[in-house]
Amino acid sequence: MANGTQEPFVVGSKSFTAVAINTAAKAGEWIKSKQGDINRVDMKYSSHDLVTEIDKGSEKLIRNLIMTHFPDHSFLGEEGVEPGPEASSKALQEVSDAEYLWIVDPIDGTTNYVHGFPFYSVSIALAHKGEVIVGVVYDPTRDELFVAEKGKGAYMHGRKTVVSLESKLSDSLIATGFPADHTGALPINLKGVQELAPKVRNLRSGGSAALHMAYVSVGRLSGFWEIGLSSWDVAAGSLLIQESGGMVTDTAGRLYNLAVRNVLATNGRIHDELQQELTVAQATGCE
Numbered sequence: 001m002a003n004g005t006q007e008p009f010v011v012g013s014k015s016f017t018a019v020a021i022n023t024a025a026k027a028g029e030w031i032k033s034k035q036g037d038i039n040r041v042d043m044k045y046s047s048h049d050l051v052t053e054i055d056k057g058s059e060k061l062i063r064n065l066i067m068t069h070f071p072d073h074s075f076l077g078e079e080g081v082e083p084g085p086e087a088s089s090k091a092l093q094e095v096s097d098a099e100y101l102w103i104v105d106p107i108d109g110t111t112n113y114v115h116g117f118p119f120y121s122v123s124i125a126l127a128h129k130g131e132v133i134v135g136v137v138y139d140p141t142r143d144e145l146f147v148a149e150k151g152k153g154a155y156m157h158g159r160k161t162v163v164s165l166e167s168k169l170s171d172s173l174i175a176t177g178f179p180a181d182h183t184g185a186l187p188i189n190l191k192g193v194q195e196l197a198p199k200v201r202n203l204r205s206g207g208s209a210a211l212h213m214a215y216v217s218v219g220r221l222s223g224f225w226e227i228g229l230s231s232w233d234v235a236a237g238s239l240l241i242q243e244s245g246g247m248v249t250d251t252a253g254r255l256y257n258l259a260v261r262n263v264l265a266t267n268g269r270i271h272d273e274l275q276q277e278l279t280v281a282q283a284t285g286c287e
Contacts, residue, residue: 028140058106074098088230105232109208123210125235135239154243163246163267164219172222185228192283213237217244223266251284
């Protein structure tokens, strides 16, 4: 990696963060090298939810690297779980008692990847007793590596990251997504889009929740929300934002935990206003 020497953590040591960085970089380089070399695309939950042999290969690579260092740790990866919201929740529940749990999305933004749209990432998080303590998101297209350690700040290529300064929605660039769950999450998210579009500076939908959250952490976005995400979409990004001075809750404003599926992540300054607008629009997805 071009900027590897600037990283605040030594790659090659046995530290959790070093292993996460090294693994994300290797997986990212591999999937980038395979771009355009896809022989088969399968549908998972819907025609908007794709999986390739590259997703599966990336997850296998990540799992093998992590388990070589930490064979006693638990592992939750997107490709090891059946599609759909119920299966995601059940898979997380089954490993919820793990002392150390690695939570991995081997390609966050598979649809982009399949179409050659350069906005996808590798997301790796480590939770200790249910609390995220390491978060790494790597964008191989731009060679941008976002790293956070609980209580030690967040960094992009050795520089400490901080969230943006906007204090009003009208000055804010906000991102969201279009969920693959067309009967449940998508209609709720679209209500939020309709409510917010006239009230923010503009909306973006890049197609990778992990990268959207990384962008909130470095101030490129003021906020992000989406209905119906899974732990592997959000875990790493949640720590990046918190360690950069921002705020992550569910869309009802309750504290983030690994089971949260309806996510609201901001610079903190616009959090209440954005949450209130989603509530008014009946777009929180929360009971």
